[in-house]
Amino acid sequence: MAVGRVWVAARVCRRVLRRAFSLHKPHSITDMENTLQLVRNIIPPLTTKKHKGQDGRIGIVGGCQEYTGAPYFAAISALKVGADLSHVFCTREAAPVIKSYSPELIVHPVLDSPSAVRDVETWLPRLHALVVGPGLGRDNVLLENVKGILEASKARDVPIIIDADGLWLIAQHPALIHGYRKAVLTPNHGEFTRLSDAVLRDLVDGSDHREAVRRLSQALGNVTVVRKGERDVMSDGEHVLECAHEGSSRRCGGQGDLLSGALGVLVHWALHAGPEKTNGSSPLLLAALGACSLTRQCGHQAFQKHGRSTTTTDMIAEVGPAFRRLFET
Numbered sequence: 001m002a003v004g005r006v007w008v009a010a011r012v013c014r015r016v017l018r019r020a021f022s023l024h025k026p027h028s029i030t031d032m033e034n035t036l037q038l039v040r041n042i043i044p045p046l047t048t049k050k051h052k053g054q055d056g057r058i059g060i061v062g063g064c065q066e067y068t069g070a071p072y073f074a075a076i077s078a079l080k081v082g083a084d085l086s087h088v089f090c091t092r093e094a095a096p097v098i099k100s101y102s103p104e105l106i107v108h109p110v111l112d113s114p115s116a117v118r119d120v121e122t123w124l125p126r127l128h129a130l131v132v133g134p135g136l137g138r139d140n141v142l143l144e145n146v147k148g149i150l151e152a153s154k155a156r157d158v159p160i161i162i163d164a165d166g167l168w169l170i171a172q173h174p175a176l177i178h179g180y181r182k183a184v185l186t187p188n189h190g191e192f193t194r195l196s197d198a199v200l201r202d203l204v205d206g207s208d209h210r211e212a213v214r215r216l217s218q219a220l221g222n223v224t225v226v227r228k229g230e231r232d233v234m235s236d237g238e239h240v241l242e243c244a245h246e247g248s249s250r251r252c253g254g255q256g257d258l259l260s261g262a263l264g265v266l267v268h269w270a271l272h273a274g275p276e277k278t279n280g281s282s283p284l285l286l287a288a289l290g291a292c293s294l295t296r297q298c299g300h301q302a303f304q305k306h307g308r309s310t311t312t313t314d315m316i317a318e319v320g321p322a323f324r325r326l327f328e329t
């Protein structure tokens, strides 16, 4: 019975993969299965031998008067994927609101304080990855503080995922992230255009998403770029992966926040796994592929249950089953 179920699940998984992943050049289905296997390889096993924190302590930098949902979505998604602790560094005003959404988050009301950089810096040695931008807003004082937080994180070699208003900051100051090989940028359509306009000198053929993403990554010194959209396209300036895994037709806000929180955990796992597990592939690209396929699978499952009324909260409720279906069957 159990064996039969595993066999059926493996067949479903192969079918899913055939639709989901295509590499830059045509590759065989075996190649695609190997790529998914590499994503599976980086997932730490659940055992009784670990202590709290080992599977991930993730920080989210964002949350201001206007936006409290985005940092919450990112932080709770990191926990649901498998991180042990999730910290949110937000403004004083946003903190009680975010705390009230969930007792599971650790919330620091420091982002608009004059000592913001120092306050976050004291936590950096205890964090495995930082997600910068969900719900950050564009207030100049906050953006100045985030500049300092980025510099401090790079100095400590902390992996950084940059999304939303964090990408706004990078479009103004690309040097902040240029050449940092532990960074992943996750632009949506608008954010990608803004970054490309800021960084690329020559026009790129807008219809060739793969080349456009590869060029942007290269221009940023091979920082990994994940362009979200109908298909997610990701590149480290050299290799290009694409995820067209079936998602949903709902485009409600917050799905990108789910992705960025999930990516924070997966990037930590991928870097921690080491080269024998990733078999020479870029750990950041594997993590990106994992986060994109997981987000889309959550959308797909939530949409099957809730249809038009699907929201990001419904997708977050699907993280566990979606993860199991993609990576643990």
Ligand SMILES: NC(=O)C1=CN([C@@H]2O[C@H](COP(=O)(O)OP(=O)(O)OC[C@H]3O[C@@H](n4cnc5c(N)ncnc54)[C@H](O)[C@@H]3O)[C@@H](O)[C@H]2O)[C@@H](O)CC1
Pocket: 066, 067, 068, 069, 070, 071, 133, 134, 135, 136, 137, 164, 165, 188, 189, 190, 191, 253, 254, 256, 257
């Ligand atoms: N519940 C919340 O608190 C949420 C807050 N959010 C935050 O809202 C802030 C602004 O984020 P935005 O994503 O709106 O960024 P922008 O303010 O740069 O987006 C500008 C506009 O671009 C449009 N756009 C987005 N995708 C597009 C596409 N594919 N084609 C054409 N136009 C497109 C959007 O409709 C939006 O009106 C960020 O801090 C973000 O994190 C979002 O994450 C959504 C959820």
Ligand SMILES: Nc1ncnc2c1ncn2[C@@H]1O[C@H](COP(=O)(O)OP(=O)(O)OP(=O)(O)O)[C@@H](O)[C@H]1O
Pocket: 164, 187, 188, 189, 228, 229, 230, 231, 232, 247, 248, 251, 252, 253, 254, 255, 256, 257, 258, 259, 292, 295, 296
């Ligand atoms: N047209 C589409 N079809 C299917 N999936 C999509 C489509 N557009 C985006 N997605 C998926 O939705 C997720 C979030 O992407 P999106 O472009 O909505 O991010 P975002 O605008 O940053 O979201 P947020 O509202 O959280 O800021 C990604 O996993 C992406 O694959």
Ligand SMILES: [Mg+2]
Pocket: 163, 164, 188, 256, 257
């Ligand atoms: Mg977004």
